[in-house]
Amino acid sequence: DAKTTQPPSMDCAEGRAANLPCNHSTISGNEYVYWYRQIHSQGPQYIIHGLKNNETNEMASLIITEDRKSSTLILPHATLRDTAVYYCIVRASGSARQLTFGSGTQLTVLP
Amino acid sequence: DGGITQSPKYLFRKEGQNVTLSCEQNLNHDAMYWYRQDPGQGLRLIYYSQIVNDFQKGDIAEGYSVSREKKESFPLTVTSAQKNPTAFYLCASSIDMETQYFGPGTRLLVL
Numbered sequence: 019d020a021k022t023t024q025p026p027s028m029d030c031a032e033g034r035a036a037n038l039p040c041n042h043s044t045i046s047g048n049e050y051v052y053w054y055r056q057i058h059s060q061g062p063q064y065i066i067h068g069l070k071n072n073e074t075n076e077m078a079s080l081i082i083t084e085d086r087k088s089s090t091l092i093l094p095h096a097t098l099r100d101t102a103v104y105y106c107i108v109r110a111s112g113s114a115r116q117l118t119f120g121s122g123t124q125l126t127v128l129p
Numbered sequence: 130d131g132g133i134t135q136s137p138k139y140l141f142r143k144e145g146q147n148v149t150l151s152c153e154q155n156l157n158h159d160a161m162y163w164y165r166q167d168p169g170q171g172l173r174l175i176y177y178s179q180i181v182n183d184f185q186k187g188d189i190a191e192g193y194s195v196s197r198e199k200k201e202s203f204p205l206t207v208t209s210a211q212k213n214p215t216a217f218y219l220c221a222s223s224i225d226m227e228t229q230y231f232g233p234g235t236r237l238l239v240l
Contacts, residue, residue: 061231119172
């Protein structure tokens with residue numbers, strides 16, 4: 019699976035959009051971009067994933083650049099409960115093995 | 130409610146003792162996984178199972194054992210051979226080997 023690079027930490031004001039970047043310059047054509055988050059002392063939570071098109075669900079939007087070498091997770095209206103470590107993971111379709119979690123980005127939503 | 134449950138939330142192990150962590154899911158998922166997370170670190174795969182009565186070692190299987198006698202259950206035993214068992218243990222399941230859904234975790238401490 020391709021390696022990802024994320025900033026170690028970010029702050030965001032409550033009610034504003036949180037934009038979390040991820041670089042994955044060595045991504046292959048069959049690899050998806052996944053985002054998970056982990057609130058302190060809880061299990062990780064799936065947020066969204068995509069291959070090449072932008073995706074949106076009830077939690078977030080995922081914007082993938084045309085060359086697929088980077089992506090941005092957008093939380094449109096961040097709340098205090100969105101404070102967590104956010105992980106960007108690149109993974110081939112059909113891979114039965116583990117998710118490889120890097121260090122992630124610690125997002126702190128400030129009141 | 131569908132989901133993954135792990136028990137206990139906290140577990141204490143004495144020297145030389147084997148302990149078993151429970152993981153149950155009612156999501157009808159075929160694949161199940163066990164990860165270990167150390168403070169400030171990402172997740173590392175211990176074992177995974179794609180189907181009942183079959184499982185494979187992950188990256189750090191030494192000192193651990195699993196069984197998969199039922200689709201709903203994937204217990205993890207931390208044996209006395211695991212010399213540094215203190216960690217946060219996470220169980221996950223997946224229906225399509227793409228998106229993984231995590232339980233709340235068990236924190237194992239050594240007395």
